[in-house]
Protein backbone atom coordinates (compact mmCIF):
# COMPACT_ATOMS: atom_id res chain seq x y z
CA UNK A 160 0.00 0.00 0.00
CA UNK A 161 1.66 3.21 -1.08
CA UNK A 162 -0.37 6.22 -2.13
CA UNK A 163 -2.76 8.23 -0.01
CA UNK A 164 -5.08 10.02 -2.36
CA UNK A 165 -6.86 13.04 -1.02
CA UNK A 166 -9.80 14.89 -2.45
CA UNK A 167 -9.66 18.68 -2.22
CA UNK A 168 -12.50 19.82 0.10
CA UNK A 169 -13.97 22.21 -2.46
CA UNK A 170 -14.30 19.47 -5.10
CA UNK A 171 -17.08 17.74 -3.16
CA UNK A 172 -19.32 20.81 -3.35
CA UNK A 173 -21.88 20.46 -6.12
CA UNK A 174 -20.98 16.81 -6.73
CA UNK A 175 -24.03 14.52 -6.64
CA UNK A 176 -24.26 12.04 -3.79
CA UNK A 177 -24.96 8.38 -4.54
CA UNK A 178 -28.56 7.86 -3.36
CA UNK A 179 -29.05 6.13 -0.01
CA UNK A 180 -30.04 2.48 0.19
CA UNK A 181 -27.81 1.05 -2.53
CA UNK A 182 -26.20 -2.20 -1.48
CA UNK A 183 -23.38 -4.15 -3.17
CA UNK A 184 -21.11 -7.02 -2.15
CA UNK A 185 -17.68 -7.68 -3.62
CA UNK A 186 -15.57 -10.81 -3.13
CA UNK A 187 -11.85 -10.43 -3.90
CA UNK A 188 -9.06 -13.04 -3.86
CA UNK A 189 -5.77 -12.81 -2.00
CA UNK A 190 -2.77 -12.57 -4.31
CA UNK A 191 0.84 -13.61 -4.27
CA UNK A 192 3.02 -11.14 -6.15
CA UNK A 193 6.54 -11.44 -7.60
CA UNK A 194 6.63 -15.30 -7.64
CA UNK A 195 10.42 -14.96 -7.40
CA UNK A 196 11.83 -13.04 -10.40
CA UNK A 197 8.61 -11.23 -11.38
CA UNK A 198 9.16 -8.24 -9.09
CA UNK A 199 6.34 -5.69 -9.47
CA UNK A 200 5.03 -7.54 -12.54
CA UNK A 201 3.80 -11.10 -11.85
CA UNK A 202 0.96 -12.05 -9.51
CA UNK A 203 -1.24 -15.06 -8.86
CA UNK A 204 -4.81 -14.98 -7.49
CA UNK A 205 -5.39 -17.48 -4.67
CA UNK A 206 -8.52 -19.12 -3.29
CA UNK A 207 -8.58 -17.09 -0.09
CA UNK A 208 -11.21 -14.35 -0.19
CA UNK A 209 -12.18 -11.11 1.54
CA UNK A 210 -15.82 -10.07 1.30
CA UNK A 211 -16.90 -6.44 1.41
CA UNK A 212 -20.49 -5.18 1.52
CA UNK A 213 -21.15 -1.46 1.07
CA UNK A 214 -24.46 0.28 1.68
CA UNK A 215 -24.95 3.96 0.96
CA UNK A 216 -26.51 6.05 3.76
CA UNK A 217 -27.80 9.62 3.84
CA UNK A 218 -26.95 10.26 7.49
CA UNK A 219 -23.39 11.49 6.87
CA UNK A 220 -22.22 8.67 9.15
CA UNK A 221 -19.65 5.95 8.63
CA UNK A 222 -20.75 2.64 10.15
CA UNK A 223 -18.51 -0.42 10.39
CA UNK A 224 -19.18 -4.10 10.92
CA UNK A 225 -15.75 -5.73 10.75
CA UNK A 226 -14.95 -9.39 11.28
CA UNK A 227 -11.81 -11.47 10.83
CA UNK A 228 -8.42 -9.86 10.18
CA UNK A 229 -8.06 -6.39 11.63
CA UNK A 230 -11.51 -6.41 13.26
CA UNK A 231 -9.98 -5.09 16.49
CA UNK A 232 -7.24 -2.90 15.07
CA UNK A 233 -8.47 -1.22 11.88
CA UNK A 234 -9.71 2.36 12.22
CA UNK A 235 -13.47 2.93 12.18
CA UNK A 236 -13.44 6.34 10.57
CA UNK A 237 -12.60 8.05 7.27
CA UNK A 238 -9.00 6.85 7.53
CA UNK A 239 -10.08 3.22 6.96
CA UNK A 240 -8.44 2.15 3.67
CA UNK A 241 -11.73 0.96 2.17
CA UNK A 242 -13.47 4.27 2.94
CA UNK A 243 -10.56 6.26 1.50
CA UNK A 244 -10.59 4.17 -1.69
CA UNK A 245 -14.39 4.35 -2.11
CA UNK A 246 -14.32 8.11 -1.56
CA UNK A 247 -11.56 8.56 -4.14
CA UNK A 248 -13.19 6.23 -6.67
CA UNK A 249 -16.56 7.99 -6.35
CA UNK A 250 -14.81 11.32 -6.80
CA UNK A 251 -13.16 10.13 -10.02
CA UNK A 252 -16.58 8.91 -11.21
CA UNK A 253 -18.12 12.32 -10.49
CA UNK A 254 -19.93 11.38 -7.28
CA UNK A 255 -19.60 11.47 -3.51
CA UNK A 256 -21.18 9.54 -0.70
CA UNK A 257 -23.36 10.94 2.07
CA UNK A 258 -22.56 8.14 4.50
CA UNK A 259 -21.59 4.48 4.24
CA UNK A 260 -22.17 1.24 6.08
CA UNK A 261 -19.10 -0.96 5.58
CA UNK A 262 -19.43 -4.67 6.36
CA UNK A 263 -16.12 -6.48 5.89
CA UNK A 264 -15.25 -10.11 6.49
CA UNK A 265 -11.46 -10.13 6.16
CA UNK A 266 -9.84 -13.54 5.70
CA UNK A 267 -6.63 -12.37 4.00
CA UNK A 268 -3.97 -11.85 6.70
CA UNK A 269 -2.58 -8.32 6.92
CA UNK A 270 1.05 -7.38 6.37
CA UNK A 271 2.03 -10.92 5.37
CA UNK A 272 2.63 -10.59 1.60
CA UNK A 273 -0.73 -11.89 0.38
CA UNK A 274 -1.89 -8.56 -1.01
CA UNK A 275 -4.37 -7.57 1.70
CA UNK A 276 -4.15 -3.86 0.92
CA UNK A 277 -4.60 -4.58 -2.80
CA UNK A 278 -7.56 -6.78 -1.92
CA UNK A 279 -9.07 -3.91 0.09
CA UNK A 280 -8.64 -1.25 -2.61
CA UNK A 281 -9.86 -3.54 -5.41
CA UNK A 282 -12.94 -4.37 -3.34
CA UNK A 283 -13.55 -0.71 -2.55
CA UNK A 284 -13.07 0.64 -6.08
CA UNK A 285 -15.14 -2.20 -7.58
CA UNK A 286 -17.92 -1.50 -5.07
CA UNK A 287 -17.85 2.24 -5.79
CA UNK A 288 -18.07 1.58 -9.52
CA UNK A 289 -21.12 -0.65 -8.96
CA UNK A 290 -22.83 1.99 -6.79
CA UNK A 291 -22.97 4.76 -9.41
CA UNK A 292 -25.61 4.89 -12.21
CA UNK A 293 -25.00 2.59 -15.20
CA UNK A 294 -24.03 5.46 -17.50
CA UNK A 295 -21.22 6.53 -15.16
CA UNK A 296 -19.72 3.10 -14.61
CA UNK A 297 -16.26 2.25 -15.91
CA UNK A 298 -14.67 -1.02 -17.08
CA UNK A 299 -12.13 -3.22 -15.29
CA UNK A 300 -9.23 -1.45 -16.99
CA UNK A 301 -10.27 1.72 -15.16
CA UNK A 302 -10.25 -0.25 -11.90
CA UNK A 303 -6.73 -1.46 -12.78
CA UNK A 304 -5.48 2.10 -13.38
CA UNK A 305 -6.87 3.52 -10.16
CA UNK A 306 -5.96 0.63 -7.88
CA UNK A 307 -2.44 0.35 -9.34
CA UNK A 308 -2.03 4.06 -8.66
CA UNK A 309 -3.21 3.54 -5.08
CA UNK A 310 -0.89 0.58 -4.51
CA UNK A 311 2.07 2.02 -6.45
CA UNK A 312 2.51 -1.24 -8.41
CA UNK A 313 0.09 -3.41 -10.43
CA UNK A 314 1.23 -6.94 -9.55
CA UNK A 315 -1.26 -7.57 -6.72
CA UNK A 316 -4.25 -5.61 -7.98
CA UNK A 317 -4.23 -7.15 -11.49
CA UNK A 318 -4.79 -10.78 -10.39
CA UNK A 319 -7.18 -9.56 -7.68
CA UNK A 320 -9.30 -7.93 -10.42
CA UNK A 321 -8.95 -10.46 -13.24
CA UNK A 322 -8.03 -13.71 -11.44
CA UNK A 323 -5.40 -16.23 -12.54
CA UNK A 324 -1.79 -15.44 -13.36
CA UNK A 325 -1.46 -11.77 -14.26
CA UNK A 326 1.50 -10.38 -16.19
CA UNK A 327 1.53 -6.64 -15.70
CA UNK A 328 3.65 -3.79 -16.97
CA UNK A 329 3.84 -0.04 -16.70
CA UNK A 330 4.37 2.77 -19.18
CA UNK A 331 4.95 6.31 -17.95
CA UNK A 332 1.35 6.92 -16.91
CA UNK A 333 -0.47 3.70 -17.72
CA UNK A 334 -0.70 0.22 -16.30
CA UNK A 335 -1.46 -2.83 -18.43
CA UNK A 336 -2.03 -6.48 -17.63
CA UNK A 337 -2.75 -9.73 -19.38
CA UNK A 338 -3.56 -13.18 -18.02
CA UNK A 339 -1.91 -16.52 -18.74
CA UNK A 340 -3.49 -19.90 -18.01
CA UNK A 341 -1.66 -21.76 -15.23
CA UNK A 342 -0.98 -25.47 -15.81
CA UNK A 343 -3.38 -27.59 -13.75
CA UNK A 344 -0.46 -29.39 -12.06
CA UNK A 345 0.66 -26.18 -10.33
CA UNK A 346 -0.57 -26.03 -6.74
CA UNK A 347 0.18 -23.04 -4.48
CA UNK A 348 1.04 -23.81 -0.85
CA UNK A 349 1.50 -20.92 1.56
CA UNK A 350 3.13 -20.82 4.98
CA UNK A 351 1.98 -17.69 6.79
CA UNK A 352 4.06 -16.74 9.84
CA UNK A 353 2.59 -15.00 12.88
CA UNK A 354 4.71 -11.86 12.42
CA UNK A 355 4.05 -8.97 10.04
CA UNK A 356 6.21 -6.95 7.67
CA UNK A 357 4.64 -3.97 5.97
CA UNK A 358 5.14 -3.73 2.22
CA UNK A 359 6.32 -0.17 2.68
CA UNK A 360 9.08 -1.27 5.09
CA UNK A 361 10.09 -4.14 2.78
CA UNK A 362 10.29 -1.81 -0.24
CA UNK A 363 12.53 0.55 1.71
CA UNK A 364 15.12 -2.25 1.98
CA UNK A 365 15.69 -2.44 -1.77
CA UNK A 366 18.65 -0.73 -3.47
CA UNK A 367 17.99 2.13 -5.90
CA UNK A 368 19.68 0.17 -8.69
CA UNK A 369 21.06 -3.29 -9.45
CA UNK A 370 23.89 -4.35 -11.72
CA UNK A 371 23.51 -5.41 -15.35
CA UNK A 372 24.51 -9.00 -14.53
CA UNK A 373 21.74 -9.37 -11.92
CA UNK A 374 19.22 -7.82 -14.31
CA UNK A 375 20.22 -10.21 -17.09
CA UNK A 376 20.06 -13.25 -14.80
CA UNK A 377 16.65 -12.15 -13.55
CA UNK A 378 15.28 -11.67 -17.09
CA UNK A 379 16.18 -15.24 -17.99
CA UNK A 380 14.48 -16.65 -14.92
CA UNK A 381 11.34 -14.52 -15.34
CA UNK A 382 10.97 -15.73 -18.92
CA UNK A 383 11.52 -19.35 -17.83
CA UNK A 384 8.99 -18.95 -15.01
CA UNK A 385 6.13 -18.17 -17.42
CA UNK A 386 6.94 -21.32 -19.41
CA UNK A 387 7.14 -23.32 -16.16
CA UNK A 388 3.85 -21.99 -14.78
CA UNK A 389 1.92 -22.45 -18.00
CA UNK A 390 3.43 -25.54 -19.65
CA UNK A 391 6.48 -27.09 -18.01
CA UNK A 392 6.16 -27.18 -14.21
CA UNK A 393 9.38 -29.20 -14.02
CA UNK A 394 11.18 -25.87 -14.52
CA UNK A 395 9.51 -24.19 -11.52
CA UNK A 396 12.56 -24.47 -9.27
CA UNK A 397 14.90 -22.89 -11.82
CA UNK A 398 12.24 -20.39 -12.91
CA UNK A 399 11.63 -19.01 -9.41
CA UNK A 400 15.21 -17.86 -8.80
CA UNK A 401 15.20 -14.12 -8.07
CA UNK A 402 18.02 -11.55 -8.29
CA UNK A 403 16.13 -8.33 -7.57
CA UNK A 404 14.54 -8.33 -4.13
CA UNK A 405 14.54 -11.41 -1.89
CA UNK A 406 18.18 -11.25 -0.72
CA UNK A 407 17.83 -7.58 0.28
CA UNK A 408 14.78 -8.34 2.39
CA UNK A 409 15.96 -11.57 4.00
CA UNK A 410 17.13 -10.05 7.29
CA UNK A 411 13.69 -8.54 7.87
CA UNK A 412 12.12 -12.02 7.70
CA UNK A 413 14.88 -14.40 8.79
CA UNK A 414 12.58 -17.36 9.65
CA UNK A 415 10.93 -17.11 6.20
CA UNK A 416 14.29 -16.79 4.43
CA UNK A 417 15.62 -19.87 6.26
CA UNK A 418 12.51 -21.86 5.39
CA UNK A 419 12.75 -20.87 1.72
CA UNK A 420 16.43 -21.84 1.55
CA UNK A 421 15.68 -25.24 3.11
CA UNK A 422 12.71 -25.84 0.80
CA UNK A 423 14.74 -24.95 -2.29
CA UNK A 424 17.63 -27.21 -1.21
CA UNK A 425 15.04 -30.00 -1.00
CA UNK A 426 13.84 -29.25 -4.55
CA UNK A 427 10.67 -27.22 -3.84
CA UNK A 428 10.04 -24.00 -5.81
CA UNK A 429 9.76 -21.74 -2.75
CA UNK A 430 9.74 -17.94 -2.86
CA UNK A 431 8.80 -14.96 -0.74
CA UNK A 432 5.12 -14.19 -1.33
CA UNK A 433 4.89 -10.52 -2.29
CA UNK A 434 7.06 -8.47 0.04
CA UNK A 435 6.86 -11.24 2.67
CA UNK A 436 7.00 -12.70 5.18
CA UNK A 437 4.70 -15.46 3.84
CA UNK A 438 6.46 -18.29 2.03
CA UNK A 439 4.90 -19.53 -1.22
CA UNK A 440 5.66 -22.93 -2.70
CA UNK A 441 4.61 -23.55 -6.31
CA UNK A 442 4.22 -27.31 -6.18
CA UNK A 443 4.23 -29.54 -9.25
CA UNK A 444 1.29 -31.85 -8.56
CA UNK A 445 -0.65 -33.09 -5.54
CA UNK A 446 2.11 -35.34 -4.24
CA UNK A 447 4.64 -32.52 -4.18
CA UNK A 448 2.11 -30.19 -2.55
CA UNK A 449 1.51 -32.74 0.23
CA UNK A 450 5.27 -33.24 0.59
CA UNK A 451 5.76 -29.45 0.87
CA UNK A 452 3.17 -29.21 3.65
CA UNK A 453 4.93 -32.03 5.50
CA UNK A 454 8.38 -30.53 4.95
CA UNK A 455 7.27 -27.12 6.22
CA UNK A 456 5.77 -28.70 9.36
CA UNK A 457 8.93 -30.65 10.15
CA UNK A 458 11.34 -27.79 9.34
CA UNK A 459 9.51 -25.12 11.30
CA UNK A 460 9.01 -27.38 14.33
CA UNK A 461 12.75 -27.92 14.53
CA UNK A 462 14.13 -24.58 13.37
CA UNK A 463 11.68 -21.74 14.05
CA UNK A 464 10.15 -22.74 17.42
CA UNK A 465 9.24 -19.14 18.32
CA UNK A 466 7.19 -18.54 15.17
CA UNK A 467 3.65 -19.81 14.62
CA UNK A 468 2.94 -20.84 11.03
CA UNK A 469 -0.39 -21.35 9.28
CA UNK A 470 0.14 -23.67 6.32
CA UNK A 471 -2.52 -23.80 3.58
CA UNK A 472 -2.73 -25.74 0.34
CA UNK A 473 -4.71 -23.43 -1.94
CA UNK A 474 -5.65 -23.28 -5.61
CA UNK A 475 -5.39 -20.62 -8.29
CA UNK A 476 -8.52 -18.46 -8.33
CA UNK A 477 -9.54 -17.77 -11.92
CA UNK A 478 -12.52 -15.49 -11.28
CA UNK A 479 -10.97 -12.41 -9.69
CA UNK A 480 -13.17 -9.73 -8.12
CA UNK A 481 -16.86 -10.67 -8.19
CA UNK A 482 -19.55 -8.09 -7.56
CA UNK A 483 -23.15 -8.70 -6.59
CA UNK A 484 -25.67 -5.86 -6.60
CA UNK A 485 -28.40 -6.43 -3.98
CA UNK A 486 -30.26 -3.17 -4.19
CA UNK A 487 -30.04 -0.18 -6.47
Ligand SMILES: Nc1ncnc2c1ncn2[C@@H]1O[C@H](COP(=O)(O)OP(=O)(O)O)[C@@H](O)[C@H]1O
Pocket residue numbers: 160209229233239240241263265268269270271272273274275276277278279356357358359433434
Ligand atom coordinates in the same frame (compact mmCIF):
# COMPACT_ATOMS: atom_id res chain seq x y z
N1 LIG B 1 -9.42 -5.25 4.46
C1 LIG B 1 -8.74 -4.18 4.87
N2 LIG B 1 -9.41 -3.11 5.36
C2 LIG B 1 -8.73 -2.01 5.75
N3 LIG B 1 -7.40 -1.88 5.72
C3 LIG B 1 -6.69 -2.92 5.25
C4 LIG B 1 -7.32 -4.11 4.80
N4 LIG B 1 -6.38 -4.95 4.37
C5 LIG B 1 -5.21 -4.33 4.56
N5 LIG B 1 -5.38 -3.11 5.08
C6 LIG B 1 -4.33 -2.14 5.42
O1 LIG B 1 -3.16 -2.49 4.69
C7 LIG B 1 -2.11 -2.86 5.60
C8 LIG B 1 -1.32 -4.00 5.04
O2 LIG B 1 -0.81 -3.61 3.79
P1 LIG B 1 0.63 -4.05 3.31
O3 LIG B 1 1.67 -3.55 4.25
O4 LIG B 1 0.73 -3.62 1.89
O5 LIG B 1 0.62 -5.64 3.44
P2 LIG B 1 -0.05 -6.77 2.56
O6 LIG B 1 1.09 -7.57 2.08
O7 LIG B 1 -0.94 -7.53 3.48
O8 LIG B 1 -0.80 -6.08 1.44
C9 LIG B 1 -2.82 -3.24 6.89
O9 LIG B 1 -1.98 -3.07 8.01
C10 LIG B 1 -3.98 -2.25 6.88
O10 LIG B 1 -3.55 -0.97 7.31
Ligand SMILES: N[C@@H](CCOP(=O)(O)O)C(=O)O
Pocket residue numbers: 160190192193198199200271272273274275276312314315358361362404432433434435
Ligand atom coordinates in the same frame (compact mmCIF):
# COMPACT_ATOMS: atom_id res chain seq x y z
N1 LIG C 1 6.01 -6.17 -5.84
C1 LIG C 1 5.60 -5.81 -4.50
C2 LIG C 1 4.59 -6.81 -4.00
C3 LIG C 1 4.04 -6.49 -2.64
O1 LIG C 1 3.10 -7.49 -2.27
P1 LIG C 1 2.42 -7.52 -0.83
O2 LIG C 1 1.47 -8.66 -0.89
O3 LIG C 1 3.53 -7.72 0.15
O4 LIG C 1 1.75 -6.18 -0.64
C4 LIG C 1 6.85 -5.82 -3.60
O5 LIG C 1 7.58 -6.80 -3.65
O6 LIG C 1 7.06 -4.84 -2.88
